[in-house]
Amino acid sequence: MSNVYLNWFTTDEHFPFFIQYGGHEEDMDLHMHADFSELVIVLKGHASHIVNDEEAFIKKGNVFVINGGTPHAYKDPYDFKICNIMYKADMLKLAGPDLRTLNGYQALFVLEPFYRSINAYKSKMNLPIVSLEYVSSLVAGMINEYEQKHHGYQTMLASRFMELVVYLSRHYDTQEKGVDNSLMHLASAISYIEDHYHEPVTLDSIAAKSDISVRHLNRIFQAYYQTTPIAYIQRLRLEQACSLLRQTRHPITEISYRCGFNDSNYFTRLFKKTYGRSPKAYRNQQ
Numbered sequence: 001m002s003n004v005y006l007n008w009f010t011t012d013e014h015f016p017f018f019i020q021y022g023g024h025e026e027d028m029d030l031h032m033h034a035d036f037s038e039l040v041i042v043l044k045g046h047a048s049h050i051v052n053d054e055e056a057f058i059k060k061g062n063v064f065v066i067n068g069g070t071p072h073a074y075k076d077p078y079d080f081k082i083c084n085i086m087y088k089a090d091m092l093k094l095a096g097p098d099l100r101t102l103n104g105y106q107a108l109f110v111l112e113p114f115y116r117s118i119n120a121y122k123s124k125m126n127l128p129i130v131s132l133e134y135v136s137s138l139v140a141g142m143i144n145e146y147e148q149k150h151h152g153y154q155t156m157l158a159s160r161f162m163e164l165v166v167y168l169s170r171h172y173d174t175q176e177k178g179v180d181n182s183l184m185h186l187a188s189a190i191s192y193i194e195d196h197y198h199e200p201v202t203l204d205s206i207a208a209k210s211d212i213s214v215r216h217l218n219r220i221f222q223a224y225y226q227t228t229p230i231a232y233i234q235r236l237r238l239e240q241a242c243s244l245l246r247q248t249r250h251p252i253t254e255i256s257y258r259c260g261f262n263d264s265n266y267f268t269r270l271f272k273k274t275y276g277r278s279p280k281a282y283r284n285q286q
Helices: 089-094 104-118 129-149 152-172 181-196 203-210 215-223 228-247 252-258 264-275 279-285
Strands: 002-005 017-022 028-033 035-049 056-059 062-066 072-087
Touching: 002 129, 002 152, 017 028, 017 129, 017 203, 028 035, 028 279, 035 129, 056 062, 056 072, 072 089, 072 152, 089 152, 104 181, 129 152, 152 203, 181 203, 181 215, 181 228, 203 228, 228 252, 228 264, 252 264, 252 279, 264 279
Parallel strands: 002 028
Antiparallel strands: 017 072, 028 072, 035 056, 035 062, 035 072
16 A cells, blocks of 8 residues: 655645546555545546445445545546545644534544544445536636636635635535434534633533534544543633634633633633643733
């Protein structure tokens, strides 16, 4: 099995992004993306997709994301044409908080590729013909922009990539079949947490919004994220606290409350335990 690097396709360190049509007429050997993720859109035909040791049938209209470190390959292609969009994970940081609260975004770009990397996962998005035609036209424009490289093409491509991410995310939970219910329950829980982590969120409220029991909520969090819902909330709160410490001069007590901690002393203890320094020391070092 070979490692594939993004700099095989582009040497632009300031814009680590590559898009192309792929027409695999023969089998492709098992390989891993060493330092990038890949959004794959099947535009035509079908093939067998191997991920880790599992094999699944993929066809026109399927969309999925493969993260770095996940072995995959194609075999038995028939009239097979795909679009490969290769990007660094940091590019998704362009997603605004409104997008991160969308179930489809969490499922397609976060949960599916993560779970696919550690376990067999055959579920995938399936676009209807009308939606695929729109995506195909968007892709064609992006590839033309990438090949022409006119002034401003990087900004244009980043914008169109995020347009594609939003479009696919909106359509994810409208597909008819093939969606793992546990994954969508978890996506719903994550979306709710992303939108309310700074509030007094409880397991009961998360479970109710996700239409599952607290027990099942804990079980699928452990299965997909290897952590608990509470630990996930704490991580979001601490990440937001880091951002506020870097970008504002708000008092530390105020930051702790803004991030959902109702006890600033507990916030300071947890922050130091997590990052090895106090919030004040963290701010001073930025």
